[in-house]
Amino acid sequence: MSKVQAVRPLNVPAVSPRVxxxxxxxxxxxxxxxxxxxxxxxxxxxxxxxxxxxxxxGRHLLGVPCH
Ligand SMILES: [Zn+2]
Structure with missing residues (x-):
């Protein structure tokens, strides 16, 4: 019979600094x-x-005042 070991939660941030x-x-x-x-x-x-x-x-397409 295999023994079930407790799994430690990974300490991974939700958003990495690189992202x-x-x-x-x-x-x-x-x-x-x-x-x-x-x-x-x-x-x-x-x-x-x-x-x-x-x-x-592009300015006129977006409706930005131009002239
Ligand atoms: Zn214009």
Missing amino acids: LWTAAAVVAGLLLLAYLVAFDQGAVSQSGMFLHELMHD
């Missing part, structure tokens, strides 16, 4: 992209109107 940092980086990147598409008028990107014109259709 947490990856998720934070993705969210930060998406927020930066949303800012560049919706609000940047060349002030932060220092690209003049190039970025504005590049994102122009």
